[in-house]
Amino acid sequence: MEYGLAAILLAALVAAVVLRPFVRGVGDDTRPSASREELEAAKEAKYREIRDARLDVEMGKLSIEDHRAIDRELRGEAIEILKRLDELDGKAPEA
Amino acid sequence: MAGVGSACLLVGLLTAVYAAGVSLYGARTGDRAAVVSGRRAIYCLAALLLAATAILQSAFLRSDFSYKLVAEGSSTDTPTFYKVTAMWATQDGSLLLWALLMSIFSTAVLFLTRRSLRDIAPYATTVLAVIAGFFLLLMVGWENPFTTLANPPVEGAGLNPLLRHPAMMIHPPMLYTGYVGFAIPFAFAIGALIVRQTGADWIRATRRFALVAWTFLGTGIMLGALWSYTELGWGGYWAWDPVENASLMPWLTGTAFIHSIMVQEKRGMLKVWNASLIIATFVLALLGTFLVRSGILDSIHAFGASTIGKQFLVFIAIVIGGSTALVISRLDDLRSKARLDSLMSREAFFLVNNLVLIALCVVIFWGTFFPLISEALTGEEASVGPPWFNRLTTPLALVLVALAAIGPLLPWRKASRFGLVRAFRAPLAVAAVTFVALLALTNAADSPLSLIMFCLTALVLTVVAQELARGAAARRTITGDPWPRAMAQLVARNRRRYGGYLVHAGIAVLFLGVAASSAFQEQRDVRVSPGDSFDAGGYRITYERATANLGRDSAGTGAPISFGAVLTARRGDETYTLRPSRNFYPSQDASTGPIGRFFEGEATSEVDVRWGLRRDLWAAVRPDISGLEPAIREGNEKFAGSNDTVQAVVIAALVDGYRNDPPPATFRVIDSPLVSWIWIGAAIVLLGALIAIWPSPEARLRRVTSIYAARLGKELSRA
Numbered sequence: 174m175e176y177g178l179a180a181i182l183l184a185a186l187v188a189a190v191v192l193r194p195f196v197r198g199v200g201d202d203t204r205p206s207a208s209r210e211e212l213e214a215a216k217e218a219k220y221r222e223i224r225d226a227r228l229d230v231e232m233g234k235l236s237i238e239d240h241r242a243i244d245r246e247l248r249g250e251a252i253e254i255l256k257r258l259d260e261l262d263g264k265a266p267e268a
Numbered sequence: 269m270a271g272v273g274s275a276c277l278l279v280g281l282l283t284a285v286y287a288a289g290v291s292l293y294g295a296r297t298g299d300r301a302a303v304v305s306g307r308r309a310i311y312c313l314a315a316l317l318l319a320a321t322a323i324l325q326s327a328f329l330r331s332d333f334s335y336k337l338v339a340e341g342s343s344t345d346t347p348t349f350y351k352v353t354a355m356w357a358t359q360d361g362s363l364l365l366w367a368l369l370m371s372i373f374s375t376a377v378l379f380l381t382r383r384s385l386r387d388i389a390p391y392a393t394t395v396l397a398v399i400a401g402f403f404l405l406l407m408v409g410w411e412n413p414f415t416t417l418a419n420p421p422v423e424g425a426g427l428n429p430l431l432r433h434p435a436m437m438i439h440p441p442m443l444y445t446g447y448v449g450f451a452i453p454f455a456f457a458i459g460a461l462i463v464r465q466t467g468a469d470w471i472r473a474t475r476r477f478a479l480v481a482w483t484f485l486g487t488g489i490m491l492g493a494l495w496s497y498t499e500l501g502w503g504g505y506w507a508w509d510p511v512e513n514a515s516l517m518p519w520l521t522g523t524a525f526i527h528s529i530m531v532q533e534k535r536g537m538l539k540v541w542n543a544s545l546i547i548a549t550f551v552l553a554l555l556g557t558f559l560v561r562s563g564i565l566d567s568i569h570a571f572g573a574s575t576i577g578k579q580f581l582v583f584i585a586i587v588i589g590g591s592t593a594l595v596i597s598r599l600d601d602l603r604s605k606a607r608l609d610s611l612m613s614r615e616a617f618f619l620v621n622n623l624v625l626i627a628l629c630v631v632i633f634w635g636t637f638f639p640l641i642s643e644a645l646t647g648e649e650a651s652v653g654p655p656w657f658n659r660l661t662t663p664l665a666l667v668l669v670a671l672a673a674i675g676p677l678l679p680w681r682k683a684s685r686f687g688l689v690r691a692f693r694a695p696l697a698v699a700a701v702t703f704v705a706l707l708a709l710t711n712a713a714d715s716p717l718s719l720i721m722f723c724l725t726a727l728v729l730t731v732v733a734q735e736l737a738r739g740a741a742a743r744r745t746i747t748g749d750p751w752p753r754a755m756a757q758l759v760a761r762n763r764r765r766y767g768g769y770l771v772h773a774g775i776a777v778l779f780l781g782v783a784a785s786s787a788f789q790e791q792r793d794v795r796v797s798p799g800d801s802f803d804a805g806g807y808r809i810t811y812e813r814a815t816a817n818l819g820r821d822s823a824g825t826g827a828p829i830s831f832g833a834v835l836t837a838r839r840g841d842e843t844y845t846l847r848p849s850r851n852f853y854p855s856q857d858a859s860t861g862p863i864g865r866f867f868e869g870e871a872t873s874e875v876d877v878r879w880g881l882r883r884d885l886w887a888a889v890r891p892d893i894s895g896l897e898p899a900i901r902e903g904n905e906k907f908a909g910s911n912d913t914v915q916a917v918v919i920a921a922l923v924d925g926y927r928n929d930p931p932p933a934t935f936r937v938i939d940s941p942l943v944s945w946i947w948i949g950a951a952i953v954l955l956g957a958l959i960a961i962w963p964s965p966e967a968r969l970r971r972v973t974s975i976y977a978a979r980l981g982k983e984l985s986r987a
Contacts, residue, residue, distance in 0.1 A: 175271030183279040187312045191286065194304040210384035214472045220983065221764075222534055226680070228762065231742035232735070234679040234687045243681060251980055 212258050219251040269323050270335060273414035276320035280367075281408050283313045284401030288394045295390035295462075303390045307378045310393060313400060314371035321368050324361065324413055328354055334420040337361055337413050343426035347826050353437035354427045359576075360413035362440060366557065367403040369441070369448040373477065374400065377452045381473050388470055391459035399451055402583050410575045429853045429872045432825035435495040442488030443515055447553035449481020450522060454550035457543050461594045464601045468533045471542070475529060476961055478546075482522045483957040489515050490950040501873030501888045503791060503938045505946065506782075508657040513636040514556035517629050521549040524625040531615045534680060539602040540595065541622070547591040552629075554584050610682030617678055621671045624664055631660045658786075662717055666724060669779055672772040673727040676735050695730040702726035715787035721779055728776035732769045739766070759959065767960025771953050778949030784942035785884075791939075797932045798833075805939020807837045807885060814891070814930030815849065816923045823874050827851030829866055829919070830874070831891040831926055833933055837878065846876040848889040848935075861904030862915050863922070867893060879944055886938040892931045896922055 223244065230240035291306030293299065324337070328351045333339040341358045342351050355361035374396040381389050407413060431437065453474040460470040492512060493505040506512065525545040531538045558580035595602070608616055634641075635652045642650040677691040703723045706712040712719045739762070740754040749757060759766040790805035801810040812834040821830040832849025855869030878885040903918045910918075 175269075176275050179272040179275035180278055183275055183316065184282065187279060187283050187309070187316070190312050191283070191290075191305045191309045194301040194308065199300045199304045211469050211472075214384070214469070218468070218472060218533060222680075223980075224762070225765070228739060228742060229679040231745070232738040233690050234677070234683065236684040236687065239679075239682065239684065248980055255980070 209258070209261055212254055212261065216251065216254045216258065219247060219254060223247045223251065269326070270414040270416045273320050273323040274408075274412060276316045276323070277364075277404060277407050277412065277414070280313055280316040280320070281401060281404040283309050283316065284397045284404055287313065287397035288401060291390045291393035291397065295387075295394065303386075303393075306390060306393045306397070307382065310371065310374050310378055310397060310400075313397075314368075314375045317364070317368040317371050320414075321355070321364060324355055324364065325352065328352065331424065332420075333422070333424050334416050335413075336415040336417050339417060339421050339424045341425070341427055343424035345826050345828075346424075346427050347432075347824060349434075350427050350432055350437065350826070355413075356440040356444075357427055357431050357437075358413070360407065360411040360415075362444070362560075363403055363407050363411055364413050365441060366444050366448065367400055367407070369444050370396070370400045370403065370451060373445075373448050373452055374455075377456075377474065377477060385456070385459075385469060385473055387463040388456055388459035388465055391462045392455040395455035395458050396451065399455070402579075406576050406579060410579070425856055426826075426853065429825065429827065429851065429870045430499065432823070432827075432872070433495050433499045435491040436499065439488050439491040439495060442484050442491060443556075446481045446483075446485025446488055446515075446522075447518065447557060449477055449484060450518060450546070450549045450553050452477040452481070453525075453546050457546045458591065458594065461543060461598045461601075464598060466539050466543075466598065466601045468529075468536070471529045471533055475526075475533075476963075478522065478526055478529070479957065479961045482519065482526055483954065483961065485515065485519045485522065486957070487950075487954060489519060490947070494947065497886075497943075498875055498877060499872065501875060501890075501936070503875075503886055503888070503936060503940075505943075508632075508635065508654045510636050511556075511560055513632050514552075514559040517632055517636075518549045518552035518556060520625045520629040520632070521545055521552060524622040525549055527618045528622050531618050535604075535606045535615055537604045537606050537608075537615065538619070539604055540599065543595050543598075543602065545622075547587075547595070551584060551588055551591075554580070554587065558584060612678060612683040612688065614675060614678040614680050617671060617675045621668070621675065624667050624671065628661060628664045628668070631664070632657070635660075665779060666717065666720055669721065669724040669728060669776055672775060673724065673731045676731055676769050676772065691734075694734055695727050698730040699723045699727040711788075715783075718783040718787040721783035725776040725780040728772055732773045735769055736766065763962055764960050767956045767958070767962075770956030770959060772956075774949045774952030774954075774956055776949070777952055778946050781942050781945030781947075781949060785940045785946070789938060789940045789943075792937050793934070794937075795932050795934045798930055802937075804837075804937035805883075805885075807839045807937070807939060809887075809935075809937055810836045810838075811933070811935070812836055814927055814933065815847065816927035817849075818920050818923045821849065821851050821874065823851070825851060825872075825874075827853055827872075829923060831889075831893065831923075832874070833889045833891075833935070835876075835887055835935070835937075837885055837887075844878045844885060846878060846885065846887045848876045848887045849874045850889060850891055861900070862908055862910075863903035863918055864900045866919055867896065867900055867922075881942075881944055883939060883941045884943045886940060888936045890934040890936075891926070892933060893926065895931045896926060899925065 226235065226240055226243050226247065229235040230237060235243070287306045287309035290302045290309065294302030294304075294306055324335070326332075327335045327338050328342050329348070331338065331342060331344045331346075331351070337355075337358050337360055341354045341361070346354065356365045374393075378389065378393060378396075385392075453471070456470040456474045460466055489512075492515070496507065497503070497505040525542065528538050528542050528545060532542050558577065608619075610616065635657050639649045639651045642648060673695065677688075677695070679687065683691075700723075703719070706719060706722055712722060736755060736758070739758045740751060743749065743754040743758050744751070747754065747757070792802065792804035794802045794804075796802060796811050798811050798813050801808060803809070815830075815832040815834060817830045817832075819828055821827040829852040830849045831852070832847060835846040835848070837844045837846060850871050850873055852867055852871045853869045855865040857865065857868075860868040873888045873890075875886060875888045877887075899922055903915075903922070907915055907918050
């Protein structure tokens with residue numbers, strides 16, 4: 174009795190929570206900002222790589238020539254991410 | 269309330285099935301309402317399992333023996349701490365803990381990714397729901413922790429005495445958190461493979477979960493080792509037991525994974541390898557959970573034979589088959605365009621490190637499952653022992669520690685000759701000096717492999733110190749900060765890098781302790797009477813007197829009887845007192861008699877250790893109570909019908925008799941050098957891991973408006 178009643182009550186509670194998006198819609202979740210966080214994460218990761226390379230050259234692990242080539246490539250990739258972020262915001266890419 | 273608990277599990281199972289189905293529907297149709305509904309179902313699942321756990325914990329605290337689990341795993345005299353933790357000392361309770369942790373981790377990752385990874389997350393939700401659903405199915409179908417007894421006993425059987433140890437009570441949740449944590453990157457890897465988004469997005473979203481899992485699993489393994497050292501009475505910390513090995517294997521592949529994902533993040537390489545590694549890690553985590561429950565291999569840690577071994581095997585087979593097929597079908601998407609620029613680069617050494625870790629895992633897997641393999645091939649069960657494991661794993665461990673030193677010194681892409689010379693000069697010099705000093709001043713040469721490990725430890729520690737010093741110096745040239753501030757800022761702004769280096773230092777220190785304590789340990793087993801003395805290692809030990817306690821044991825485990833000894837250890841001017849003992853827990857077997865049951869139940873060693881940075885002095889005692897047997901037999905006959913008070917007086921008289929006229933006792937005393945550095949190394953690893961896990965300030969959002977290149981420079985200069 175206790176088992177059956179509890180199961181029905183709990184199932185009703187769960188149903189109320191999980192079916193809400195179908196009844197009320199998904200609100201904020203539909204905003205077209207889905208990939209912003211991904212791009213922000215990619216940007217931070219790229220920045221980290223640039224900083225790592227700079228730290229490596231400052232610590233003498235990388236030669237200045239090697240660092241210059243790596244840094245140029247990484248900055249190019251970072252700029253691409255920044256452009257995509259601006260496009261996401263509806264801005265024209267900066268000149 | 270048992271009915272409500274069972275209802276939580278049933279509704280939880282239905283919720284997991286719903287979450288899996290609706291998320292899959294949302295993923296395939298793009299219906300966001302379905303995706304959000306699936307995510308909410310996982311949140312509900314966590315709430316249901318929290319409620320179920322609270323109900324069960326309440327039953328343990330109330331000593332409600334109408335619950336079968338409480339009657340079998342607790343008793344009224346079990347200390348409160350052990351009542352709280354007794355849940356996961358049982359098979360059914362540990363399944364509930366697994367499912368609860370799974371649902372909490374799933375809730376956390378799905379909440380954090382609710383606005384990102386829109387294509388991957390719904391498939392990951394399906395995978396997470398299926399895993400949680402499997403554990404719920406086991407509980408609903410076979411091992412319900414809310415099973416009740418029609419005729420509850422007046423008293424419970426009590427918690428297994430061997431488990432009455434603080435480390436052992438924290439150890440299972442740590443291990444399970446580690447196992448469960450690896451399910452998160454696994455689920456997102458599967459999602460990424462399904463939608464063919466094989467970049468680093470899924471890694472970035474779940475990397476921290478993998479690190480948390482790795483940290484918890486490692487901490488759990490070390491707590492198990494500490495328990496073995498201080499509770500099991502044999503004096504070691506690692507026995508290559510199948511269940512110990514089962515927890516080490518996913519940790520090894522997890523270690524490989526958290527290294528190799530850096531290569532994918534930075535270079536877009538090793539995609540197949542990373543997907544395979546996380547699949548292997550999760551499968552090994554499931555295997556570890558299965559081994560404890562299947563009864564297929566003998567282990568002190570296992571729950572014994574159970575009814576859910578086959579179900580686990582089927583689930584593991586489905587995970588392996590499905591994941592492998594998925595990886596094979598996505599090989600084209602996983603192919604990397606980038607190539608190794610140089611063998612002298614960090615990514616090349618990460619690959620070597622991965623190969624060594626996998627080799628270690630393969631060796632341990634082979635040794636662990638050898639009894640099954642030999643039985644299948646020859647019909648006879650044979651097993652390999654610790655010497656086999658030590659012989660094969662020691663050289664690999666040496667290579668691993670060497671790589672822990674070399675890796676941090678190499679830059680990404682390629683190292684210059686000048687850079688290599690500059691980076692390796694000081695660490696190699698320190699390692700060489702260490703080698704000469706150890707040869708000249710100690711007997712380290714008696715164990716060449718240990719000598720190599722000592723030198724490699726010096727190499728790793730110098731590398732880490734040098735990296736910190738050079739990094740801080742580079743920062744000082746930019747900011748002009750004083751040394752301590754420059755060092756703190758350097759670590760704070762590069763947490764992943766320097767946290768990782770600290771982990772390397774901790775691992776090296778840990779291996780230093782392992783090498784020294786295993787090669788130079790001196791053990792003595794003797795049987796002596798009070799007043800006798802003997803030598804053990806560098807100590808002169810005297811058995812001063814016997815101890816016998818009724819109703820209070822020094823470790824607070826709730827043992828009613830404890831017999832022990834007071835030992836005095838002398839070494840030069842140093843004098844220590846050690847009090848090892850052995851706890852006796854009442855037997856539930858009525859045939860042992862009303863008096864005898866207090867002496868013939870389970871007994872556990874309560875070892876005493878004189879901890880030290882240079883050496884540990886470890887002592888265990890095995891009192892000989894055979895002399896009490898005639899009196900116990902007589903007591904069983906004479907006082908069978910007496911009340912508890914009378915019987916307690918008789919037991920007290922027997923305990924006094926042992927104390928006043930003790931027979932010879934058997935002692936094991938171990939003089940073990942540098943063993944404390946194992947625990948210190950583990951603590952350093954934990955600290956380093958916490959630094960690496962902690963979010964970096966750079967994760968905060970920044971906005972700028974200048975042109976891109978200037979904007980980039982500006983943003984970079986802020987960090």
